[in-house]
Amino acid sequence: MVIVMGPDATPEDTDNLVELAASVGGEAYVTRGAGRTIIGLVGDVERFANLDLRAQPGVSDVRRTSAPYRLVSQENAVSRSVVRVGGVPLGGDTTTVIAGPCAVETPEQTLAAARMAQEAGASLLRGGAYKPRTSPYSFQGLGEAGLKILSDVRDETGLPIVTEVVDAADVELVASHADMLQIGARNMQNFALLHAAGEAGRPVLLKRGMTATIEEWLMAAEHIAQRGNLDIVLCERGIRTFENATRNTLDISAVPVAQKLSHLPVIVDPSHSGGQRDLVLPLSRAAIAAGADGVIVDVHPAPETALCDGPQALVDADLAELASAVRALSGLLGRPLAAAPAPEAAVV
Amino acid sequence: MVIVMGPDATPEDTDNLVELAASVGGEAYVTRGAGRTIIGLVGDVERFANLDLRAQPGVSDVRRTSAPYRLVSQENAVSRSVVRVGGVPLGGDTTTVIAGPCAVETPEQTLAAARMAQEAGASLLRGGAYKPRTSPYSFQGLGEAGLKILSDVRDETGLPIVTEVVDAADVELVASHADMLQIGARNMQNFALLHAAGEAGRPVLLKRGMTATIEEWLMAAEHIAQRGNLDIVLCERGIRTFENATRNTLDISAVPVAQKLSHLPVIVDPSHSGGQRDLVLPLSRAAIAAGADGVIVDVHPAPETALCDGPQALVDADLAELASAVRALSGLLGRPLAAAPAPEAAVV
Amino acid sequence: MVIVMGPDATPEDTDNLVELAASVGGEAYVTRGAGRTIIGLVGDVERFANLDLRAQPGVSDVRRTSAPYRLVSQENAVSRSVVRVGGVPLGGDTTTVIAGPCAVETPEQTLAAARMAQEAGASLLRGGAYKPRTSPYSFQGLGEAGLKILSDVRDETGLPIVTEVVDAADVELVASHADMLQIGARNMQNFALLHAAGEAGRPVLLKRGMTATIEEWLMAAEHIAQRGNLDIVLCERGIRTFENATRNTLDISAVPVAQKLSHLPVIVDPSHSGGQRDLVLPLSRAAIAAGADGVIVDVHPAPETALCDGPQALVDADLAELASAVRALSGLLGRPLAAAPAPEAAVV
Amino acid sequence: MVIVMGPDATPEDTDNLVELAASVGGEAYVTRGAGRTIIGLVGDVERFANLDLRAQPGVSDVRRTSAPYRLVSQENAVSRSVVRVGGVPLGGDTTTVIAGPCAVETPEQTLAAARMAQEAGASLLRGGAYKPRTSPYSFQGLGEAGLKILSDVRDETGLPIVTEVVDAADVELVASHADMLQIGARNMQNFALLHAAGEAGRPVLLKRGMTATIEEWLMAAEHIAQRGNLDIVLCERGIRTFENATRNTLDISAVPVAQKLSHLPVIVDPSHSGGQRDLVLPLSRAAIAAGADGVIVDVHPAPETALCDGPQALVDADLAELASAVRALSGLLGRPLAAAPAPEAAVV
CATH class of the missing domain: 3.20.20.70 (Aldolase class I)
Known part of the structure; x- marks a missing residue:
């Protein structure tokens, strides 16, 4: 599961999501590139689903991934990286x-x-x-x-x-x-x-x-x-x-x-x-x-x-x-x- | 060794060369493509050298080849094949x-x-x-x-x-x-x-x-x-x-x-x-x-x-x-x- | 699907099975080695199932295979071939x-x-x-x-x-x-x-x-x-x-x-x-x-x-x-x- | 070039050889295994040849190697390593x-x-x-x-x-x-x-x-x-x-x-x-x-x-x-x- 942050997301928004993930026993990996921040979640998908992640501040999208390389997967990309x-x-x-x-x-x-x-x-x-x-x-x-x-x-x-x-x-x-x-x-x-x-x-x-x-x-x-x-x-x-x-x-x-x-x-x-x-x-x-x-x-x-x-x-x-x-x-x-x-x- | 025939070479010119090669104990392989005829020679290179092949009718060029694929080698080509x-x-x-x-x-x-x-x-x-x-x-x-x-x-x-x-x-x-x-x-x-x-x-x-x-x-x-x-x-x-x-x-x-x-x-x-x-x-x-x-x-x-x-x-x-x-x-x-x-x- | 014939099966037994397979629109490939005969069936498995193949004369065993190489598959072998x-x-x-x-x-x-x-x-x-x-x-x-x-x-x-x-x-x-x-x-x-x-x-x-x-x-x-x-x-x-x-x-x-x-x-x-x-x-x-x-x-x-x-x-x-x-x-x-x-x- | 040291060679013998190699502008790599010491020499082979390496204390053998991996090469081994x-x-x-x-x-x-x-x-x-x-x-x-x-x-x-x-x-x-x-x-x-x-x-x-x-x-x-x-x-x-x-x-x-x-x-x-x-x-x-x-x-x-x-x-x-x-x-x-x-x- 991957959270794609919006262009206006703040560091606090990201920290909030990491804490949320931890609150249900999950781990969150935050990764940043030019113009994009993605958070990879590892843990119980059903418990994540209860968090209403899409409604959290700064979140642009939440996606499920099938690839074992979730952060670099095309599935999670709004567009190709520059x-x-x-x-x-x-x-x-x-x-x-x-x-x-x-x-x-x-x-x-x-x-x-x-x-x-x-x-x-x-x-x-x-x-x-x-x-x-x-x-x-x-x-x-x-x-x-x-x-x-x-x-x-x-x-x-x-x-x-x-x-x-x-x-x-x-x-x-x-x-x-x-x-x-x-x-x-x-x-x-x-x-x-x-x-x-x-x-x-x-x-x-x-x-x-x-x-x-x-x-x-x-x-x-x-x-x-x-x-x-x-x-x-x-x-x-x-x-x-x-x-x-x-x-x-x-x-x-x-x-x-x-x-x-x-x-x-x-x-x-x-x-x-x-x-x-x-x-x-x-x-x-x-x-x-x-x-x-x-x-x-x-x-x-x-x-x-x-x-x-x-x-x-x-x-x-x-x-x-x-x-x-x-x-x-x-x-x-x-x-x-x-x-x-x-x-x-x-x-x- | 390869003989490249000229565009005006006749079948008799080719036959003549095959016989010449045979006369010194060699073998000649004649191959024809669109617009070109090449004769590959197998045998004693020194004996071929004595034949003055370049002077025979219809011959355009005589080349030594280092490649094991002599007839299709670029070395023997005047130009790329069409x-x-x-x-x-x-x-x-x-x-x-x-x-x-x-x-x-x-x-x-x-x-x-x-x-x-x-x-x-x-x-x-x-x-x-x-x-x-x-x-x-x-x-x-x-x-x-x-x-x-x-x-x-x-x-x-x-x-x-x-x-x-x-x-x-x-x-x-x-x-x-x-x-x-x-x-x-x-x-x-x-x-x-x-x-x-x-x-x-x-x-x-x-x-x-x-x-x-x-x-x-x-x-x-x-x-x-x-x-x-x-x-x-x-x-x-x-x-x-x-x-x-x-x-x-x-x-x-x-x-x-x-x-x-x-x-x-x-x-x-x-x-x-x-x-x-x-x-x-x-x-x-x-x-x-x-x-x-x-x-x-x-x-x-x-x-x-x-x-x-x-x-x-x-x-x-x-x-x-x-x-x-x-x-x-x-x-x-x-x-x-x-x-x-x-x-x-x-x-x- | 493969039929393994018994050691005493006759050529007539084999012919009978080939005809039976044909009678339901299937194909039968008979192959023989030292001491064994196997018949590979290609066609509708359900229709073959209705034939009661196991009860036919000369039949030792009938097996379903998962391998694409049915006749040489180990699955169909009573024992290794000599x-x-x-x-x-x-x-x-x-x-x-x-x-x-x-x-x-x-x-x-x-x-x-x-x-x-x-x-x-x-x-x-x-x-x-x-x-x-x-x-x-x-x-x-x-x-x-x-x-x-x-x-x-x-x-x-x-x-x-x-x-x-x-x-x-x-x-x-x-x-x-x-x-x-x-x-x-x-x-x-x-x-x-x-x-x-x-x-x-x-x-x-x-x-x-x-x-x-x-x-x-x-x-x-x-x-x-x-x-x-x-x-x-x-x-x-x-x-x-x-x-x-x-x-x-x-x-x-x-x-x-x-x-x-x-x-x-x-x-x-x-x-x-x-x-x-x-x-x-x-x-x-x-x-x-x-x-x-x-x-x-x-x-x-x-x-x-x-x-x-x-x-x-x-x-x-x-x-x-x-x-x-x-x-x-x-x-x-x-x-x-x-x-x-x-x-x-x-x-x- | 490789120097194989004898079983009774002392550390001083090895140091002496490293200095000798350096004295003619070469480099010496000393490597030790259970029961054996080998010195690999890198530099001008002719200058090494003038050193009379074989006569130095502790030296058992001097060998030229053709392999690019000189220290582990079989060529330099008196016997297989244990x-x-x-x-x-x-x-x-x-x-x-x-x-x-x-x-x-x-x-x-x-x-x-x-x-x-x-x-x-x-x-x-x-x-x-x-x-x-x-x-x-x-x-x-x-x-x-x-x-x-x-x-x-x-x-x-x-x-x-x-x-x-x-x-x-x-x-x-x-x-x-x-x-x-x-x-x-x-x-x-x-x-x-x-x-x-x-x-x-x-x-x-x-x-x-x-x-x-x-x-x-x-x-x-x-x-x-x-x-x-x-x-x-x-x-x-x-x-x-x-x-x-x-x-x-x-x-x-x-x-x-x-x-x-x-x-x-x-x-x-x-x-x-x-x-x-x-x-x-x-x-x-x-x-x-x-x-x-x-x-x-x-x-x-x-x-x-x-x-x-x-x-x-x-x-x-x-x-x-x-x-x-x-x-x-x-x-x-x-x-x-x-x-x-x-x-x-x-x-x-």
Whole structure:
């Protein structure tokens, strides 16, 4: 059972409902996103029914849900969610491009990549300071120093920052620098990390695990939402199959399926799914055409020396083509490209 | 090693080359498609090198190949193939829609579905007279009676016919009625069937096996080509993965990957991959945007009573939307929709 | 609905029941295996119920089934099936080893491999005369000449022959030489071939498709049974997964699961699933321990020059170890190794 | 490059080698297991070669490795590892059974399950106090209270404790109660957790991720080893495939493959892979027969009311059969069942 609060509901209205739920032995999970507050109720449905919840101040709607992920379920949504990252919308009537280097290596490389991102039509900058790597002997990221570089590049370019966090213990630090926290595929069921991200006060980009079903992905989002944060964007990044011609298999159907099951925006990562530069453009086009709310792509000023995933990073020659393709397609579908904020506006 | 013949090469030129190859102990496989003839050579490369093949009459080019599928490899292609089915092009500068019922049930149902196909923008009619079914107790198709229905509907509508053949013993019969033979996913490695199809004198639509790698799919096409027929169209129809929210997982990346590895046209079946009506439109858009040469979709006048795969068949309300989406996208990408021939032109 | 006939039922009893079923508009599929006859009924259950089938002559039992594969379902079985191949039992109280070369190459190689098979504890000889190969340029088998070699080696050694058939058109020829027909993984849903095998009067070894679910595998067996032949042995040979350290992933759980769902014997192919010689012994032990009714292994006198799958073939040094391991384990589990018939007994 | 230290090497010998490596600009990772110390070197191989490492005090051997997981690679092992958990050996000449409830629920349920574990032949007790659950609304485990229950049950029964840790922040607490830390499948690439476990001074049971390749699994073990802890046991628990008749697909081949690539012991979890009670016995037999160093199974005194995974837990009737089967098979293979320590001996 879910209570959808109206736009004018006050914190007192919400507290009142939590107390009401408790008064009949239930639990209430309050979660907030840009422009919406939802309260999930766990407990005896019949006792809730006696409370006349619909008549309480601030309540817009009360719904029964059949999905196990009640807070992120489409069933409970008045409309699809729009998540705002440093002023840039994800979801709704626009299409958003996020771009940047796989890993932050130096200030120069990061700034150059940010300029490339802008050329590619991006309004958000991605870049990893903490890298989860299969080998303990590979480059693990610059850590806090990388976060500072990202922060400086945001000041310079105005692009809000999306960056990965890999350990619950780092969430507070990363959230103090980033505009959006990314949870990577390997950590999709690292529940301690999901809970910390749910309490960090930043929007979260949740990548689908390489072998996660769509239902498990939405349940992972529910773990974040249940801790109070409904500003979640889902990212399809390829699943693991028997096919080895591509790094992973982009599950393009996951875009319409997840959008039907959940009100959360869904974007696509064509770089990590294909793992090859020349697949990024056709897969980006496919993503937008399938209805994705955006794409997140790797760019690098010198992919041949990149410390991470160079073969899939777009180079200068590709940027204008990507921007033009995404612009044309998103226009055709009636969801024009989101604009980047002016430099000063993006500072958090 | 492959010999690409020029447009003016004569049958004698080809015979001459086959004899030359034999004279040094090699084998030559001659394969012909619309507007092109290729000869694959198997044997001692050094002895072939002594033959001065490039100087022989009719030869346009001689190429070494690294791919195990030499005749269908992109490496040997002057340009991407265009396959003509009853006058309708597949591949090249156009985008082609194939539509029709999963199974031929009655003359009325087939004609109604053909009219729906036209409304959806289709220039080719699909429909199964022989159905490979998991259960021996399910409807197995009307067989020859179904072929006659298809033939009549072609006369009535002008739409050339694409229909499945499931047994090598039926190839001649099916080829006498159909404009294009379809090899289904379950039979992708039924080599006897591939060989018979390679000798039947009809273009072939080769569906990817549910668990076939792209390389195995191209090798299956090579089995057809080696028997003399280069008019092959590849069809991605979803692979089997752990994800159960969709019937199969559409491997959208297979489109650009197969087009890079082979000169054959590649189309997508959004109906069988998703298995759900409401996925057909987004997956069709994704397919065209990814660069597919066409789509093949299920339509049915009364899906709730269909003898096969009703839940994925488009209904009347969907047709105009599909036609409009495909038209807009294919136009944007510079590859307008192929037109259907006039009724009389399609008669074989 | 299924009728289980008693051991003393006559052909007339069976005919009578088929007519009875037809008299109420139903269809009856009669299938026979070693020591058992089952009749599957398709039609209106209530009308069948009025027939008092249980009282008809020759009827031992009448059962309702919930499985879609009614004839091969465990629900309808009085006991697990024993299939006899040239006098050698598969299933029941014994454990059976089948061994031989992947492909028949020469009389000498085949005879040498048969001697190796005997040393490995085998009572049946496998060997391919028709090879379904991914590449049209690979060795496709000796065809009829290979069948004659197998026949000669059976006369010499007494080992009954198991050999693959890949085309429905070849079934009669292959059945005239072989004691058991093998349907390979690629052809598991080649329904024309399954039907031909169901009518050929020989026991059938049905390999699981690389990507087939257990239910689809049993449905493929049902296609054979429905054509009258219940002497079917299932063979698990590895499925396709993301793991590339082995050629395929042996689904060891499929052994107890298939045995629970069906009365047919289930054996394991440790050679093709692992694809590596040093995995054959541990996987054979695992198969027997899991309860498999036998194993089928590749042996070759000179694997380094084998025309097919040399790297997985056991060599002389391995044979005694395999025989000893299988003997010890099958003894421990109370299902001793089946003995080979004397040379003359095996001649068909 | 790896240095294998001799049994009499002193800490000073190790320190000396770390300094030597640093003196030529390299890095040295020291890792210790029961009875062995290995030093992994990262840096310029030629400069290391000049150091005459073999002549240094305490050095037993110096080896070059080709595997990316150098510390856990079989190439560097004088012999297979034996890991000791509260006095109970895992690996080597014995076969070890670990058993217990999926989740610790109450003191009574845990003690009853421990008694069942003993009856099943177990010498180690498993039980979860922290449960990673797909749904945030499912039982998440008793946390610290659960650890105390486990500790009490160890005092009562003498069985050392294996329990899961899901968050790096909890490692110290869990290690203060448990004899062995378990890293679950979902956390196999939670690198922060792996690193914390590598520094905790307790043996680690590392489950394979549901979609992890064997190489990735060994790389995850390398993350633990690199932090100083070589007492790692690998646990195969099923991978995710298209087959839905079982919860996961037990990759039985992973046992011999991982044992060939790594010196670490490998055990099998037949409960979680199959997900069904009646598969536990055949899969346990298969695991031992394939050469596994042990099995870990779920038992529960009242599975129908279990808070987690009841359907796969063994019940009273199954215990003697499992014990007897494992005893017979492990005896046949020359690796008898490990004995549990006396109650007082197990106290840590």
